[in-house]
Amino acid sequence: MTLAASLQFIRELPKVELHLHLETSLRLRRLAERGRRASGPHDDSPGPSDVTEPQRIADPARFTGYDRLRRLRYLSRAGRIADEWYTPERMVVGVSGKVGEGLEPMLEELLGDMSANGERRPVPLLGADRMLGAMARARARAESRLGISSGFLVTIVRERGPEEAEQRVREAIACRDCGVVGVDLAGDEQNYPPALFARPLGLAREAGLGITVHAGEFAGPASVWTAVYHLGAQRIGHGIRAADDSELLTRLRERGVTLELCPTSNLHLGLCASMGALPLRRLLDAGVSVTVNSDDPMLLGTDLSRELHAVATTFSLGAAEVTRLVTNAARAAFAPVPALP
Numbered sequence: 001m002t003l004a005a006s007l008q009f010i011r012e013l014p015k016v017e018l019h020l021h022l023e024t025s026l027r028l029r030r031l032a033e034r035g036r037r038a039s040g041p042h043d044d045s046p047g048p049s050d051v052t053e054p055q056r057i058a059d060p061a062r063f064t065g066y067d068r069l070r071r072l073r074y075l076s077r078a079g080r081i082a083d084e085w086y087t088p089e090r091m092v093v094g095v096s097g098k099v100g101e102g103l104e105p106m107l108e109e110l111l112g113d114m115s116a117n118g119e120r121r122p123v124p125l126l127g128a129d130r131m132l133g134a135m136a137r138a139r140a141r142a143e144s145r146l147g148i149s150s151g152f153l154v155t156i157v158r159e160r161g162p163e164e165a166e167q168r169v170r171e172a173i174a175c176r177d178c179g180v181v182g183v184d185l186a187g188d189e190q191n192y193p194p195a196l197f198a199r200p201l202g203l204a205r206e207a208g209l210g211i212t213v214h215a216g217e218f219a220g221p222a223s224v225w226t227a228v229y230h231l232g233a234q235r236i237g238h239g240i241r242a243a244d245d246s247e248l249l250t251r252l253r254e255r256g257v258t259l260e261l262c263p264t265s266n267l268h269l270g271l272c273a274s275m276g277a278l279p280l281r282r283l284l285d286a287g288v289s290v291t292v293n294s295d296d297p298m299l300l301g302t303d304l305s306r307e308l309h310a311v312a313t314t315f316s317l318g319a320a321e322v323t324r325l326v327t328n329a330a331r332a333a334f335a336p337v338p339a340l341p
């Protein structure tokens with residue numbers, strides 16, 4: 001085994017994560033425990049042992065494409081627990097009514113875990129504007145105590161339409177002081193083409209926010225072309241299908257567009273048959289700025305170190321290539337990253 005393929009080497013390497021959905025990354029297991037405790041012994045709400053395995057939720061025989069992701073993320077017992085808890089009151093003060101039980105300490109704890117894992121600049125994705133005050137406080141404390149810096153992306157969900165997208169963008173622009181560094185277009189890529197969101201994302205761009213778009217995950221290269229040329233995406237969430245189009249790869253390289261690969265996520269959603277089937281080598285050989293990310297680490301049972309370790313092992317990457325994946329992420333972080341050694 002090469003040094004770069006050692007999990008220890010990767011854990012100790014200072015790292016930068018670009019693509020981590022906060023909602024499913026919070027301590028759902030702990031939330032479940034607390035929910036059960038708070039509602040008494042006869043309550044049949046899901047407990048920690050009921051958090052369903054991603055493989056079972058994303059059953060390829062039953063669900064395909066984006067529907068499979070929806071099942072994985074929202075219809076899992078973990079997802080239902082999360083929905084119950086996502087009220088502004090509970091997010092901030094927690095179910096027991098005591099400060100210290102809600103989003104703020106959990107986010108700080110999540111950042112603490114990432115810091116212990118060598119991450120220096122995670123950029124979690126965010127769904128609800130009312131979380132931002134609590135998140136800003138957790139972010140500031142994690143930075144001063146642990147030296148881990150973070151920035152937030154406000155996620156625009158395609159299925160909710162362009163009007164809501166514009167509202168989210170206005171919230172993001174108003175919250176730059178809370179640590180919002182950009183917006184992310186996510187959701188059903190096949191049925192809601194990027195062009196629908198040109199106006200809201202144009203507003204974000206004019207305001208100086210970074211733009212990242214989930215594309216080339218469930219849909220083909222055309223979706224990536226549109227995201228880059230119509231929406232001004234500087235980063236593409238996933239983007240693995242760009243590898244099907246060599247002209248597109250040239251343009252991505254020339255424009256310095258960064259791809260946020262999330263290998264385990266792709267594997268669980270059936271987008272590649274095996275880790276080795278990911279087009280990582282082709283993307284690297286084309287000179288595209290490639291990064292590796294964890295996407296939904298709680299649901300997928302992964303973290304950034306494991307993702308980097310998996311690709312280093314699968315594709316026999318050397319230390320220089322692993323480091324390059326990290327420096328690519330640092331360059332694309334939409335905000336200054338503390339110096340990496």
Ligand SMILES: [Zn+2]
Binds near residue numbers: 019021186214237295
């Ligand atoms: Zn994602």
